[in-house]
Amino acid sequence: MSTLEIKNLQVAVSTDEGMKQILRGVDLTIKSGETHAIMGPNGSGKSTLAYSIAGHPKYTITGGSVLLDGVDVLEMRVDERAKAGLFLAMQYPVEVPGVSVSNFLRTAATAIRGEAPKVRTWVGEVKEAMASLNMDPAFAERNVNEGFSGGEKKRHEILQMELLKPKIAILDETDSGLDVDALRIVSEGVNRVKDSHNIGIMLITHYTRILRYIKPDFVHVFAAGRIVEEGGAELAEKLEEKGYAEYVTA
Amino acid sequence: MVLNSNLLESHTPTSREELWRFTPLAKLRGLHDLEVSLSSRVSLGASVEQPGLSVEIVDASKAPSTSSTNDLVSMRVRELSSKVLIVDIAQNAEIATPIYLTRTVESLDPEVSRTVIHLGANSRATVVVENTGSITLAEEIVITLDSGANLNFVSLQEWESDAVHLGHHHAIIGRDATFTSTVITLGGSLVRLLPTVEYAGPGASAELSGIYFATSGQHLEHRIHVDHNLPHAKSRVNYKGALSGDKARTVWFGDVFIRANAEGTDTYEVNRNLLLSDGARADSVPNLEIETGEIVGAGHASTTGRFDDEQLFYLESRGIPANIARQLVIRGFFLEIVSKLGLPQIEERIMTRIEAELEKASS
Numbered sequence A: 001m002s003t004l005e006i007k008n009l010q011v012a013v014s015t016d017e018g019m020k021q022i023l024r025g026v027d028l029t030i031k032s033g034e035t036h037a038i039m040g041p042n043g044s045g046k047s048t049l050a051y052s053i054a055g056h057p058k059y060t061i062t063g064g065s066v067l068l069d070g071v072d073v074l075e076m077r078v079d080e081r082a083k084a085g086l087f088l089a090m091q092y093p094v095e096v097p098g099v100s101v102s103n104f105l106r107t108a109a110t111a112i113r114g115e116a117p118k119v120r121t122w123v124g125e126v127k128e129a130m131a132s133l134n135m136d137p138a139f140a141e142r143n144v145n146e147g148f149s150g151g152e153k154k155r156h157e158i159l160q161m162e163l164l165k166p167k168i169a170i171l172d173e174t175d176s177g178l179d180v181d182a183l184r185i186v187s188e189g190v191n192r193v194k195d196s197h198n199i200g201i202m203l204i205t206h207y208t209r210i211l212r213y214i215k216p217d218f219v220h221v222f223a224a225g226r227i228v229e230e231g232g233a234e235l236a237e238k239l240e241e242k243g244y245a246e247y248v249t250a
Numbered sequence B: 001m002v003l004n005s006n007l008l009e010s011h012t013p014t015s016r017e018e019l020w021r022f023t024p025l026a027k028l029r030g031l032h033d034l035e036v037s038l039s040s041r042v043s044l045g046a047s048v049e050q051p052g053l054s055v056e057i058v059d060a061s062k063a064p065s066t067s068s069t070n071d072l073v074s075m076r077v078r079e080l081s082s083k084v085l086i087v088d089i090a091q092n093a094e095i096a097t098p099i100y101l102t103r104t105v106e107s108l109d110p111e112v113s114r115t116v117i118h119l120g121a122n123s124r125a126t127v128v129v130e131n132t133g134s135i136t137l138a139e140e141i142v143i144t145l146d147s148g149a150n151l152n153f154v155s156l157q158e159w160e161s162d163a164v165h166l167g168h169h170h171a172i173i174g175r176d177a178t179f180t181s182t183v184i185t186l187g188g189s190l191v192r193l194l195p196t197v198e199y200a201g202p203g204a205s206a207e208l209s210g211i212y213f214a215t216s217g218q219h220l221e222h223r224i225h226v227d228h229n230l231p232h233a234k235s236r237v238n239y240k241g242a243l244s245g246d247k248a249r250t251v252w253f254g255d256v257f258i259r260a261n262a263e264g265t266d267t268y269e270v271n272r273n274l275l276l277s278d279g280a281r282a283d284s285v286p287n288l289e290i291e292t293g294e295i296v297g298a299g300h301a302s303t304t305g306r307f308d309d310e311q312l313f314y315l316e317s318r319g320i321p322a323n324i325a326r327q328l329v330i331r332g333f334f335l336e337i338v339s340k341l342g343l344p345q346i347e348e349r350i351m352t353r354i355e356a357e358l359e360k361a362s363s
Helices: A046-055 A079-086 A101-113 A119-132 A137-141 A149-166 A180-197 A233-242 A247-249 B074-078 B311-315 B322-338 B344-363
Strands: A003-015 A016-030 A035-039 A060-067 A084-090 A096-100 A168-172 A200-205 A216-221 A228-232 B044-045 B053-059 B083-089 B098-104 B110-117 B124-133 B136-145 B150-159 B165-175 B178-185 B192-200 B205-216 B219-228 B234-244 B249-258 B265-275 B281-290 B297-305
Touching: A016 A035, A016 A046, A016 A060, A016 A228, A016 B219, A035 A233, A046 A060, A046 A084, A046 A168, A046 A200, A060 A247, A079 A084, A079 A101, A079 B311, A079 B322, A084 A149, A084 B344, A096 B205, A096 B311, A096 B322, A101 A119, A101 A137, A119 A137, A137 B044, A149 A180, A168 A180, A180 B234, A180 B265, A216 A233, A216 A247, A216 B281, A216 B344, A228 A233, B044 B083, B074 B110, B074 B124, B074 B136, B083 B098, B083 B234, B098 B322, B110 B150, B136 B150, B136 B178, B150 B165, B150 B192, B165 B178, B165 B205, B178 B192, B178 B219, B178 B344, B192 B205, B205 B219, B205 B249, B205 B322, B205 B344, B219 B265, B234 B249, B234 B281, B234 B322, B249 B265, B265 B281, B265 B322, B281 B297, B311 B322, B322 B344
Parallel strands: A035 A200, A035 A216, A084 A168, A168 A200, B083 B110, B098 B124, B110 B136, B124 B150, B136 B165, B150 B178, B165 B192, B178 B205, B192 B219, B205 B234, B219 B249, B234 B265, B249 B281, B265 B297
Antiparallel strands: A003 A016, A003 A060, A216 A228, B044 B098, B053 B083
């Protein structure tokens, strides 16, 4: 059982006009097996929340704390956060020319597990995970994210989540750029991986579409750098009807 | 814009001249100096014997040059070489095994070496020039591809750290012939290479790739010149370099000239440089001169920069420590070109050397 505790998190980025405050005190606790949907309008700071937990150097923490099972995440290097059990599925996964998917996955698994996976079991493990995400085995020989379609990039993110088995996974706009079929495959992948490893999920999304496939236990409405309303799945239905207008003008 | 290779040089160059202004002339041990005599020695040799392949050393008088040159290095080599290595591949011959031309070294006294490679019509071969050891060398390699010939030419500069090497590789590509050149420059104190191309018939194609890795005190210079002197020829140029350490220095010029009669030309050139530390300097100058608009395409790109932070973040966010993430990115950067050699053993050797250079640079 793991717990990610975000307490009064405040984050700024440096811009040409100086430091700009993005997160203004975020409180959120995610436990193993729970799915929390973070919903909000564009520019509300949802992605900043995701990237600052993962440790992107662009963001400066100006206050608050993030604890994973009581240990301060914000003191850790980026790779240490991943080893501690955090995973970020990115909205725009980055191309790494000349590095094959298979080499990348094996290097990451070796780092996370602390030892190189045994060749025989590893090959089978990757094959099986790829098959369940409807990925062509030839995919493993392509360069990381290079020339991938939107759907391929997101499937590749979920493939990594399956192989790296995090305690808490943050999915940043995983639904963006996906057609209906790709959304279904990716969502089924998330549900399967979550159930088999009892992962806690922070699902960041602008639209309610993905929530038809991944059922949230909690919905948090995000606006102007903080959580402004919380509820169960029914809150998403209200957002579907009324949009974010009341939170933006409030 | 003045295309560099059109300047005539009949005097000892100085650093005030465009063609030589980046090159530390004092390190050349007189290779460029018309007052300094250079010894003549055929330093390349091939040990293979295969049907359709002939390798012989002939008197220079029996091997007149078939192309004109304005390049000082070529002029000196032609003037001073008494013997010439001739590699001839018969028409229609398919030489399955790579032909290795291996350099022998004797001393650091400045010397010249001249090589002529000829591929008969519709022949196919891979030629690998292996440069190792310590030398002070001015060399010319002229490569002629008759109609429909296909050559995979690889030039490896794995010199010791005191080697000085001025080279000119000139290819004349016949109708529907394909010339693929990969230049890999990792060793040497000063290496300055001119891979140049002209066309002898339509449908001819040149693919010029290269990688270089300069560490502290190394000067690695590549000046590519593609002369689209005929219609309907194609060229692709892709060079990638990395620099690490104080006074690591690279220079890259890519001159592509599309003459008025060269309608249907299709060309693209790119140079990318990765700066791995402070104190290193990369110059990158793509030049495209176009005298006709009736072409398929012409473009160029050049980038010089540090590591892409987003790439590193992506890898680190998967648990990969920063130093391994950097190694992966650099390996991948070079592998894009090295993996196309079609020579697994050489690929392995080059990547091992790059990793050793990286370790040396980071220690």
